[in-house]
Amino acid sequence: MAVAPVSVPGHIAIVMDGNGRWASKRFLPRIAGHKQGVDVLKRTVRSCALHGVKVLTVFAFSSENWRRPADEVSALMDILVVALSRELNQLKKDGVRLQFIGSRQGLSERVRQSLDTAERETADNKVITLNVCFNYGGRWDVVHAAQLLASAGEEITEESLSAKLSTSTCGDPDLIIRTGGEMRLSNFLLWQAAYSELYFSEVLWPDFDEAALEAAIQAFASRERRFGMTTEQLPASKNASA
Numbered sequence: 257m258a259v260a261p262v263s264v265p266g267h268i269a270i271v272m273d274g275n276g277r278w279a280s281k282r283f284l285p286r287i288a289g290h291k292q293g294v295d296v297l298k299r300t301v302r303s304c305a306l307h308g309v310k311v312l313t314v315f316a317f318s319s320e321n322w323r324r325p326a327d328e329v330s331a332l333m334d335i336l337v338v339a340l341s342r343e344l345n346q347l348k349k350d351g352v353r354l355q356f357i358g359s360r361q362g363l364s365e366r367v368r369q370s371l372d373t374a375e376r377e378t379a380d381n382k383v384i385t386l387n388v389c390f391n392y393g394g395r396w397d398v399v400h401a402a403q404l405l406a407s408a409g410e411e412i413t414e415e416s417l418s419a420k421l422s423t424s425t426c427g428d429p430d431l432i433i434r435t436g437g438e439m440r441l442s443n444f445l446l447w448q449a450a451y452s453e454l455y456f457s458e459v460l461w462p463d464f465d466e467a468a469l470e471a472a473i474q475a476f477a478s479r480e481r482r483f484g485m486t487t488e489q490l491p492a493s494k495n496a497s498a
């Protein structure tokens with residue numbers, strides 16, 4: 257596949273929204289949308305790697321998703337475990353490092369083991385890191401980081417708190433994409449989003465294809481990131497690409 261030489265975000269984060277509506281439009285159960293969403297995620301990881309993206313962070317299950325009907329929650333847990341056991345070998349071949357971000361509390365032993373195995377077996381992979389936010393909330397992340405600092409008696413500064421966030425090894429996302437037409441963060445990476453470029457797509461996640469990803473990357477390339485400075489202060493190379 258030919259990939260256009262645009263400025264590519266090193267770290268993309270995605271709120272994969274719209275699975276339920278995609279399924280309803282087809283008179284299918286919501287879970288069919290989530291299953292299709294897994295296939296789209298697989299393709300997106302591959303496309304991001306081809307574009308040279310080094311980190312992809314996706315919101316798969318929020319702290320608030322426990323409020324969904326019990327059968328949907330349990331189906332989402334099953335989808336995760338099945339997808340991990342089915343895809344692990346291919347992910348290893350493709351050089352994908354998997355990391356799960358979020359609280360392990362409340363997850364079953366079966367789910368926890370499946371996350372641990374996938375993390376352990378892909379730990380040395382270097383092509384792209386896929387962070388799957390599971391049982392994650394941005395407020396939880398900040399509170400958890402502050403608790404770690406407080407219990408260690410460490411001073412709370414922007415740097416020390418950032419270092420304790422669940423994404424500390426990957427840095428902040430350059431680009432946050434939300435599919436499905438809604439325009440909010442829904443408790444995703446709240447601290448880390450401080451200087452991220454935001455991109456909202458009408459496309460429902462199960463329809464998010466290469467062209468939709470390309471459009472998001474093109475939009476990112478056209479933005480000027482000033483990080484509080486003026487245009488004149490930016491080095492030429494930072495203009496529209498930093």
Ligand code: FPP
Pocket residue numbers: 272273274275276277278290291293294297315316317318321332335336339388436461
């Ligand atoms: C939001 O769509 C989507 C989710 C809450 C689940 C996202 C999960 C996947 C894409 C499955 C793949 C992930 C893994 C690794 C398990 P929605 O259900 O809120 O859609 P709606 O807004 O149309 O109702």
